[in-house]
């Protein structure tokens with residue numbers, strides 16, 4: 001939950017008097033509120049946390065972060081189905097995470 | 103340097119590490135505040151790549167872990183009511199309250215829903231005017247502004263059946279509490295990058311000065327952490343204690359002014375209990391009086407809840423950096439992600455979970471064996 005993921009703005013519209021955007025997070029598309037970054041434009045990147053754009057990011061850093069998150073399975077953690085995870089944990093199979101042997 | 107090839111830019115990682123190794127002349131203890139940083143550190147074995155003299159102590163920066171048991175129990179109580187749709191972020195589902203968790207409440211028939219954003223909960227309230235929709239508003243300074251905006255919207259749009267169970271926490275008072283403790287060993291802080299994206303760096307110079315402790319704003323990717331460590335160690339070796347920004351691509355000195363203004367409008371600072379730690383003065387937010395109508399604690403009377411922490415759980419010490427997770431007797435035996443005793447074992451950002459998942463071998467061999475997750 002604390003993770004903030006960089007995403008790219010696909011389009012912007014007003015809804016209920018609020019500036020909202022469709023944002024692409026490396027393939028996962030979500031609705032994002034732009035009220036805290038009102039001058040963000042289509043094509044720009046921002047750090048998004050729980051559906052809110054919080055700070056601009058340049059394209060290069062955004063790309064690198066997204067790649068890393070995908071590699072670490074963090075995007076799955078953020079956008080995957082939490083019920084499945086909770087059910088798996090309760091049922092006894094551990095959350096599927098790679099285990100590092102040392 | 104076993105893992106260094108896995109870094110995004112192994113060459114840069116090596117240079118940063120070489121520089122740290124060349125700079126250090128004596129032992130230093132640094133605390134990373136954010137749970138995301140803790141996971142990154144353990145996952146990439148960063149603590150093992152650093153010189154032996156540099157110790158990383160894990161801090162209390164996991165909102166799921168520090169949400170007090172009493173608030174979890176209130177959430178469980180509210181979520182059990184037939185008229186309520188209880189909305190939460192997914193990582194609260196398995197956090198143990200006294201005797202059960204939200205996942206179990208749902209199994210018993212409670213209408214518990216997972217949302218990605220607090221605005222999703224507001225939409226659910228609009229779509230279900232005959233139900234009470236309650237959102238579980240927890241988190242640090244990064245999560246508080248989205249939640250604040252949602253309450254603000256609820257009032258603006260006149261949505262009467264929405265309320266929020268608020269348990270927000272603030273980082274600077276936690277740093278102050280940690281530094282004020284007589285058993286504190288922390289000599290430098292890696293401050294949480296995304297918290298500063300919102301709040302800026304204005305709250306830190308006074309703390310750095312008062313406790314003569316360097317505070318370096320740090321991201322949570324492996325290279326960011328190495329850079330944060332490098333800058334903190336450099337300051338310590340020179341006897342400096344300033345606030346430095348090693349995460350400039352996402353943090354500006356003033357933070358996000360619009361978000362800060364909304365925080366000030368919707369919330370007011372209050373004392374807050376931290377799970378396992380106790381009350382830290384001025385360390386949290388609650389809804390300001392003009393938003394009281396949207397306060398779930400006000401709407402549903404949930405006082406008089408009796409909480410009980412498992413006696414074995416030492417997460418309070420873990421959260422304050424006084425104990426490493428594997429030093430807890432219950433670690434990997436009584437307490438696993440499947441049978442968590444404390445929130446630090448449940449949360450994806452919790453220190454106990456990080457040690458468990460990445461099976462750290464700085465624990466006794468037999469315990470490591472027991473702690474091996476069945477995949």
Ligand code: SF4
Nearest residue numbers: 416417430437444454
């Ligand atoms: S290992 Fe489990 S019981 Fe021990 S401190 Fe961590 S959460 Fe608590």
